[in-house]
Amino acid sequence: MTLVPFKGGLLAQARVWTNLHDDELRRRAVQAAGEKDVYALVSLTTAYLAHGGGSGVLTSPRTVEAYALGTRQFVEYASSQAVNLLRPGRHDAQGYINTLLAAGRKPAGVQLKVAAAGCLYRALRWAGATEADPFRDARVPRDPTPGIVKRPPYSEDELADVLEQADVQAKFLLFLTAHAGLRISEALALEWDDLDEAAKRIQVRSGKGRKARVVAMSSSLARAARHYRGLYAPGGPEHVDGKRTTLPIRVFRYADMTTARYHVEKAFKAAGVKFRGFHPGRKYAGTRLLRQIKDFGRVAAHLGHSSVDTTRKGYAQLAADDLKDDLAGW
Template sequence: MTTRAAARALYKALRWAGVTALDPFSDTTAAKDRTAAWDKRQPYLEEEVQALLASRGLRDRALILLCAHGGLRIMEALALTWGDIQGNALAVRRGKGGKGRRVTCSGTLPTALEAWCEVDGTPSRQIIGASQTAARERLRALYKRANAPYRGGHAFRHYAGTRLHTTLENAARHLGHVSIETTRIYAKWVDRSLKDKLARW
């Protein structure tokens, strides 16, 4: 699929430059991806998240927990200001598609935010204060230092989904999913029933 996209871009550039009028890929479609959605991006494991949290700075810990416990996307976590903390909940004002939602905090998250707030707690200021690129590079470096596989920032959100998978409605509400079918993916990652049954054959 990547090769096809590159070839189409090349011919588009050639047509723009007046070198050719050909458009050989105009009636082609990309092959359907047969990889199941839950096999593409795996969530972080509990031990990986705990290893990362074991000895990190206050700012790093706050970011990790916003994503791993709050289930926030990187862009949502970075957009949060101290004023968005409303008791034991977070007001996500600019979520995916510009939608807002209210996210209930885990028992651990407020403590981490309070500790970081003592260092940097200006109400109008962003809690983390970084670009998405900088945040992802920071997480990549932290995982490398912890000798754990880096699966991207979104894998923290998947981790939150797997923790709540037993009640799909709760997981969907926590993660802000419009369709519960999206949430069912998280159940696939932790569903061991088929594997356990086959193991007893």
């Protein structure tokens, strides 16, 4: 029996497999692996994430999507290279890694693909289809270049030029990423009660890892929030004109990141600035704040990082001559 993509919730997707008797679960998993059935193996991996993964049914949609993509890519590779999924050779996993690296993939990106392929094998073991764990000893080389160097923040001038071209919604969204340092998922999930312009605070209810935090607003962000609320909050002119549909609780009308990107990218294009995603805005917030307060711990708290090392390696950077004033009297 071939499984087809299922669009229900994560719990429902898991039950496609967990409702099976153990023998039938194993049989279908073995069949899917033997036939290299991409849809069935993605479904099995998703079920494992929901049932046996660290976050269970609370696994974020972006994580599910990333693991599904990585599973598809590995199964396609296995098909093209005649890899036996149930009994892989001892060089097959490293061969996959080396193929990705040779194709120009960066080590960080390859590590994500390996995580997805490793999850597929955890799912197969969970289903009783195999005992193989080919990625256990496989190695991805470290990239010594810091993330903030490889993917730098937007500059002050770039953001200023884009903000001049952005409409009210796009401008407010950019302030949330570049001043409050919010992840795009955190910004799009905001509700009206999460914004407190008077106290200059934002309540992030479910950040990465489902962690809540309170984030301070800059003066510019607080002004943008007041202006935005006056237009788009329930009762505002953009809410009651009868022509537009606005959710009464959510702050943004954007349904997802793809829609948000479409609207924000128009402002970047008008400003003649290359859009490199929303993360360089977070990096701008981290770098500017670090240069101002010189405290990695406080910057990490602002960005919602559980580890200061994450902030240090990828999100904030001191100027090369940061110590010149301190050394002036030597």
